[in-house]
Amino acid sequence: MGATKSDQFTEEQNKLALLAKALGHPARIAIIEYLLKVDSCICGDIVGVLPLAQPTVSQHLKELKNAGLIKGNIEGTAICYCIDEAGFEKIKSFFEHVSLSLAKKKYNCC
Amino acid sequence: MGATKSDQFTEEQNKLALLAKALGHPARIAIIEYLLKVDSCICGDIVGVLPLAQPTVSQHLKELKNAGLIKGNIEGTAICYCIDEAGFEKIKSFFEHVSLSLAKKKYNCC
DNA sequence: ACTATTTATCGTAATATTGCAATATACAAA
DNA sequence: TTTGTATATTGCAATATTACGATAAATAGT
Numbered sequence: 001m002g003a004t005k006s007d008q009f010t011e012e013q014n015k016l017a018l019l020a021k022a023l024g025h026p027a028r029i030a031i032i033e034y035l036l037k038v039d040s041c042i043c044g045d046i047v048g049v050l051p052l053a054q055p056t057v058s059q060h061l062k063e064l065k066n067a068g069l070i071k072g073n074i075e076g077t078a079i080c081y082c083i084d085e086a087g088f089e090k091i092k093s094f095f096e097h098v099s100l101s102l103a104k105k106k107y108n109c110c
Numbered sequence: 111m112g113a114t115k116s117d118q119f120t121e122e123q124n125k126l127a128l129l130a131k132a133l134g135h136p137a138r139i140a141i142i143e144y145l146l147k148v149d150s151c152i153c154g155d156i157v158g159v160l161p162l163a164q165p166t167v168s169q170h171l172k173e174l175k176n177a178g179l180i181k182g183n184i185e186g187t188a189i190c191y192c193i194d195e196a197g198f199e200k201i202k203s204f205f206e207h208v209s210l211s212l213a214k215k216k217y218n219c220c
Numbered sequence: 221a222c223t224a225t226t227t228a229t230c231g232t233a234a235t236a237t238t239g240c241a242a243t244a245t246a247c248a249a250a
Numbered sequence: 251t252t253t254g255t256a257t258a259t260t261g262c263a264a265t266a267t268t269a270c271g272a273t274a275a276a277t278a279g280t
Binding site for chain 4: 113114135137162163164165166169170173184186187
């Protein structure tokens, strides 16, 4: 064995896990933070910002895109990346649900 | 290679990535959801709820604990697990930061 | 002390992720 | 068409994760 038993869990659980997993690498957190900082899209300067080789960065970008956390547009010879708000909305609402449930709890005994 | 280059990123980025990674598996999402649902702590019935063997569940619980997302207390012969609010607060605030930054953005061009 | 119950750890096989060199692709400009 | 620039893909090695059987550790009850 070794493969995740995704089929044993709900689609919702798998979707949330995939979103969380996509953020489960410091390089990908760094990419999101940079995208937020530049107040627009990134059109070609991500590789220079990260301490990783170009193919590695490309791979991380692909994963964020697959997860639905960023979007990419071809813009001439460069590619323009930006945050995909829908994906963030989805995972953010999970944490809001957690907060709400915790507030309603009678005791959190540990 | 193959090892994550954690030392090339900030402590903050690594911390967030670790929290996200801990939630990056459907079984661990399921554990959190169950902990929220039972309106108290779990004292021994997690294994019966998940479609995984006992050692596997134990391992997932350990990862959630290491990440600071749950806490565990020995309670006689059973162990009592519950949500660790501090960890969730930390990651929730990241998503709030993302939302705020997005709202301030002039254009999200893609 | 013995037995049953619950959770943790060890060992290991299967699979996934990370990272990069080499290479391919796509487009713009000369 | 050739050259340069930017990004993606391929292939592979190193490492990490996932899952579970076997076993250990801890405690409660008899």
